[in-house]
Structures are given as C-alpha cells and as structure tokens.
Amino acid sequence: MKKLTVREKYLIFLAVIALLTGIGYYLMELPSEAALFQAKADNQLARTEYRTADRLLNEAEDTKQELESYHQYYMELREEFGPVLNSYELERKISYYFEKNGLNLVEAIIQDAKPVYEKEKSQEPVFYSGTINAKVTGNAQEFNNLLDELADRKDLIITSFTVNPTGGEETFNIEIVCYMMAEKSRLE
Numbered sequence: 001m002k003k004l005t006v007r008e009k010y011l012i013f014l015a016v017i018a019l020l021t022g023i024g025y026y027l028m029e030l031p032s033e034a035a036l037f038q039a040k041a042d043n044q045l046a047r048t049e050y051r052t053a054d055r056l057l058n059e060a061e062d063t064k065q066e067l068e069s070y071h072q073y074y075m076e077l078r079e080e081f082g083p084v085l086n087s088y089e090l091e092r093k094i095s096y097y098f099e100k101n102g103l104n105l106v107e108a109i110i111q112d113a114k115p116v117y118e119k120e121k122s123q124e125p126v127f128y129s130g131t132i133n134a135k136v137t138g139n140a141q142e143f144n145n146l147l148d149e150l151a152d153r154k155d156l157i158i159t160s161f162t163v164n165p166t167g168g169e170e171t172f173n174i175e176i177v178c179y180m181m182a183e184k185s186r187l188e
Contacts, residue, residue, distance in 0.1 A: 090130050095108075098136050107134070110131070157179070
C-alpha cells in the first residue's frame with residue numbers, strides 16, 4: 001500500500017468533516033426543524049381552539065341573557081293565565097266576576113280543561129282551555145261592566161252571548177273560554 005500524499009490526506013480530512021457535518025445536521029437540525037414545525041402546528045391548533053372556546057363562551061353569555069329574558073316572559077304569562085283549574089275552580093273563578101259586577105249566576109255548564117296544541121300533538125301542551133256556558137241575570141249596565149272588565153284579560157274571553165229580556169231583569173246566556181297554563185311546561 002502506498003503512502004497518501006498531503007493533498008489526499010487533506011481531501012480525506014475535508015471529506016470526513018463534510019460527512020460528520022452532514023450526519024450532525026441530519027441527527028440534530030432535522031429533528032429540531034420537525035419539532036419546530038410541530039410546535040407551530042400545535043400553536044395554530046391551540047389558537048383555533050382558544051378562538052372557538054372564546055366564541056362559545058360569548059354565545060353562552062348571549063344564550064344565558066336570552067334564557068333570562070324568556071324566563072321573565074314565561075313568568076309574565078304565568079301571572080296572566082294562572083294554573084289549570086278543574087270545573088269547580090272554574091265556576092268559582094267566573095262566579096267572582098259575575099258577582100263583582102252585580103250579575104247573578106243561575107246556571108253554569110263547565111267543560112273540563114283540554115290541552116290547546118300548537119302544531120304537533122307529540123309535544124307537551126303549554127296551554128289549556130275550559131269552556132263555560134253560563135246563564136246569568138242582571139241589567140245591561142252590569143253586563144257592560146263585566147264586558148269592560150274582561151276586555152283586557154287574555155285568560156277569560158267571552159266568545160258569544162245572547163240577551164233574553166224577561167221584564168225587570170234580563171237573562172244573559174254567555175259562553176266564556178278560560179285559558180290556563182300548565183304548572184310545569186316545556187317553556188320553563
């Protein structure tokens with residue numbers, strides 16, 4: 001085997017340095033670049049998740065405010081319509097208004113409360129209605145007072161009436177629909 005010249009030794013030395021540099025780059029820099037690329041991707045994912053969480057949090061606040069508003073509306077409806085009443089309670093309720101306005105209840109036929117469905121019967125009903133056919137006696141002024149008092153109410157609606165004059169007092173045949181609200185409903 002012949003001895004290597006200085007030039008050959010120098011070239012081999014450069015080749016070894018280049019080889020070591022290449023292996024070092026391959027073992028050190030490429031993994032760190034891959035880690036940096038992965039860190040950037042993770043950072044972008046974390047930012048996206050943060051923005052999504054922030055948006056959902058803001059939507060939750062808006063939803064909470066809407067729910068509070070809806071609950072307030074529900075409570076107002078509850079005050080206007082009252083709970084579902086049976087026949088006896090309906091008679092007592094309507095008798096109060098007749099007596100308050102000077103009319104005398106002679107006869108009352110009351111149908112039990114029935115659910116009022118909005119669109120689908122599959123949903124739990126929120127409102128119920130009961131029909132009252134009442135025969136009362138009194139004068140026209142007392143009946144007008146009753147009409148005025150019930151005009152602004154949403155829960156008691158006079159759907160029809162007839163007047164039969166019988167001398168001193170008149171007899172009124174009145175049909176009243178009473179709307180009521182379920183105690184526990186899907187609106188709560």
